[in-house]
Amino acid sequence: MKALKALVIGMAVLIVLGLGVVVAKIIADSSDATGPRADLGTLHLGLDDACxxxxxxxxxxxxxxxxxxxxxxxxxxxxxxxxxxxxxxxxxxxxxxxxxxx
Incomplete structure (x- = not known):
């Protein structure tokens, strides 16, 4: 019984650690997406001023x-x-x- 209890506790710890890794990865990826952007410059379309x-x-x-x-x-x-x-x-x-x- 003690072995089964230790196995269940060990698996629960692994699930919590895995969830922590997933959340950390999501936060890291979302902060990269909202980070500073490179200036792409100005694109002139060469249109008449009336357009x-x-x-x-x-x-x-x-x-x-x-x-x-x-x-x-x-x-x-x-x-x-x-x-x-x-x-x-x-x-x-x-x-x-x-x-x-x-």
Missing amino acids: RIAGVTGTDDRLVVRLDGPADAGCGEVLLVDPGAGKVVGRIAPGQAPKGSS
């Missing part, structure tokens, strides 16, 4: 930026931005493609 950002949606590793404003200023586009590279990697423009392009 406004109407919305931004994140994908896996890209940002989809929806523009609003006068169509003649090129503001009706949707931009695909790579924030890691700091550049626009694609554009979706409304209307027909210019003649001669595919």
Whole structure:
């Protein structure tokens, strides 16, 4: 009976220690996520001053930026931005493609 009691107490101690390790790891990971961030700089989209950002949606590793404003200023586009590279990697423009392009 004493051996069984010692075994149960030993297993309880191991469970408490394991739980402590898990909680410590969660706290360490969450403090890393809220730590200081590197300055990524400023990304200039090269848009007309009349254009406004109407919305931004994140994908896996890209940002989809929806523009609003006068169509003649090129503001009706949707931009695909790579924030890691700091550049626009694609554009979706409304209307027909210019003649001669595919």
